[in-house]
Amino acid sequence: MKILVCISKSPDTTSKIAFSEGNTKFDENGVQYIVNPYDEWYALVRALEIKEAQGGNVTIITVGNVADEAIIRKALAIGADDAVRIDAEPTDAYFTAIQIADYAKKNAFDLVLTGKETINYNGSQVGGMIAEVLEVPFVSLATKLDVNGSTLTLEQDIVGGVQVVEVSLPAVVSCAKGMAEQRIPNMRGIMAARTKPMQIVEPIACDLFTTYSSYILPEAKKACKMIDPNNMDELVQLLHTEAKVI
Amino acid sequence: MKTLVYINSDNGISKSSLEVVTYAKKLGGEVVVVSGGNSSDLARLGEYGASKVIVDRAVVNGDEQQITKLIAFAAETENAEIIVFSHELTAKAVAPRLSVKLKAGLISGAIALPDLSSGFSCKVNVFSGKAFGVVTVNTAKKIISLLPNSVQPEITGAACSVEEISSNAGASAVKIIATKKPEGNIPLPEAELVVSAGRGLKGPENWGIVEDLATALGAATACSRPVADIGWRPHHEHVGQTGVAIRPNLYIAAGISGAIQHLAGVNGSKVIVVINTDAEAPFFKAADYGILGDAFEVLPKFTEAVKKFNASK
């Protein structure tokens, strides 16, 4: 089984979010990048589990510049076999998906996995777009994925319940919580990652469907009003008359 | 200009469906709603602004491949310029496919009406709720996926006609094997009021006092990540940067410290109430109302006060 796992960088979850150049650019000053948690914890680890159970190969792919090789090495240290970096700025989801789909098409993968969304742009777009270009089925936000020959059985959380679906390969799946458990890379993995193959691919031409024109930070909260724990009637009154939420 | 709105009508018309129809109406042009399934309640979408509803009874709303075909068919026959979804499971599966198929730029997680003063721009949630972005769409056709609780449903008209169509969506590549139906509780992303609790509750056996308050308020329940990770609560209740991001009118957090990753998923809430024994808990800085006290004592008193308030209404 040939599996392609799409990984994205995202700022470390403790990063202070700020913008520069008149609020048009994300301010990378002092920001540590990590592998987007959904890509790492669920998509990548599940791919490795499938490979360990039945053999095959796990390739990771990212659209990004040289600096992103640090997160590629991290994903290789966790256990991916090889890596592809499409040498371009991932300007929007469509551009990113077109690049990955083009590589996937030329290299015939059985299964393409993405995380549910990135924690910086929260778009949940790339997986479905890749599937459309490849003309294969897409299952979104899967919480469980089992492989039986050329059939996948998956679970998705629907509102208040669960839906079980079956699909045949090749397919694209976006991975959510429940699918696997985070793995911490060990020393051997980290050493091995240094010499694993990384291919650098030139991007293909692509229209720009969307542009992030600016960013806005939420307004600072007013000071918190402290309420006497023995006077919950007061709180309820405030929620009703002042906050007007009940 | 014509706007096509997709809604999943399988479990009745949800509040988020009424929100997207209202939103589409506010865009200005004609609004056509499309759906699959067997709902007999579709005509009332006219009250919220739809000029008609088209429905393909042969299409299953949970089937993402069929829905993609149905919407593409409807967009073509109706010559729609904008397609609107509620940013939920179906939208996350279908909108990206349609974006490629129809060459339509996709705005995910919109929270406001577009600004048309220079091009077509829309405010979205980014950085898991830590900031907003303004996305400009460069394509002639546009798709907007709207975050729940971003607009309030508004009745502006009367019931409309429901037209049955056949989109020939055909057999699907994805087979639905089983579905566990919703149990009638309020879906978290749609809830206006949410009661949430964290590790401070000490064990799953103590959630009764959380549920009591939620029931009194008519609220949904949520939790912090460690609580879902250790299995005290189901995963779908986990809110935060790596869980569900929510924007209710009221978020009540008991025994949750307020770590930055937790706040990311809830700081879009209009009003936040924090109950914590530790005056230094970071959550107080993000709160509108704070109660320095033991959740085991405060929650039952809170519930009593709500019941008294409900009775007086």
Ligand SMILES: Cc1cc2nc3c(=O)[nH]c(=O)nc-3n(C[C@H](O)[C@H](O)[C@H](O)COP(=O)(O)OP(=O)(O)OC[C@H]3O[C@@H](n4cnc5c(N)ncnc54)[C@H](O)[C@@H]3O)c2cc1C
């Ligand atoms: C990459 C990454 C992603 C993460 N994503 C998320 C996420 O999406 N969502 C999330 O929630 N967390 C997330 N976390 C974890 C986060 O950092 C915190 O560890 C977590 O939110 C803490 O949960 P908690 O507040 O329930 O528990 P704790 O931090 O243990 O806090 C318990 C709180 O309860 C209070 N308390 C104790 N007893 C009582 C009592 N009797 N009455 C009232 N208060 C009491 C304590 O004072 C304390 O403030 C993430 C972490 C990382 C590294």
